[in-house]
Amino acid sequence: MRKIGLQEIEDIALGAAVLGAGGGGDPYIGKLVAMGAVKECGEVTLLDPEEIPDDALIVPIAMMGAPTILSEKGIGGNEYKILSDMVTQFYGKKIYAFMPIEAGGVNSMLPIAAAARLGLPMVDADGMGRAFPELQMVTFTIGGMSASPMALTDEKGNSVIFNTVTNKWTEELARAVTMSCGGSVSVALYCMDGASLKKYAVKNIVTRSQKLGEAIRTVKDCKEGTPEENFLRFTEGFKLFKGKITDVLRETRGAFNFGKVMLEGINEYKGKQAFIEFQNENLTAAVDGRILATTPDLICLVDTETFHPVTTDALKYGKRVLVLGLKCFEMWRTAEGLDLVGPGYFGCETDYIPIEERVKGGDL
Structure with a gap:
């Protein structure tokens, strides 16, 4: 148990935006929402998953929709x-704590704001260890848990509770309502007891985000090595490419951001080209036609000077970025996990090969 204040929010937002793999929305917007709530209502208590009673009601809070819309709609x-x-009202039971459903710029922050404003603690866990674009794409689905009953509301006060037969149906129906509400809404789903949380959640993700954000903030203070070497060391990441953005193709479709970003190599990558495809989150990264990483491993773009993450909605011509690959949570590498979030689900014409094998020049 510990407290989350303003500096912790700064670091969590920064680190979670890296783990968001390009998705999860603008970390600046989410940070402002969380900091405003903490300034007004006080710091938030962060609980370790093992501190949660087995019968406690834990509720994930998140934003659903296209991050580019949220930046305008608020x-x-x-x-x-x-x-x-x-x-x-549905459960006839008080909520014990909130939790994030994913790591990402906005969805790592909204549970902090909710906890502050309602005087409840937050749990140091989520259901992804990164960000994914669809509601069923959580470790809780692998564990056989239901997304519904799922509560949804927009900023006007329109609200609904879904009770669906599968988590994919929750995604389909909630996505349609999200579109009707202008492309972004707030949701509570995968409400669970403490025992289920301990069994299926990605634990200590908030702490990991905070430590990552703190390391980025102080990366240039390291006494040994270059800032880039230090960044790669503390992220345990794989350097996939470094280049300048030369083109961005982006469209909002079905409350998702779809697109592709093209990169022209700089420094040791001069003369090479890369492209990254995304659906809210980055899905594949290829250099000179050779795929170096795919979902569910994390593909992250960061500024070459500050190492701050560049989300898919912030991509722009001329930006110089380092393309980073990170290993995903081990549950995503199971057959059940790959069925949910592997490259085949997104229509990518490649099998999943772990990133540590791809970068070594394994069988592609």
């Missing part, structure tokens, strides 16, 4: 209370 402020009341 959050009304009453969403957390509406969601909390809906869940409490």
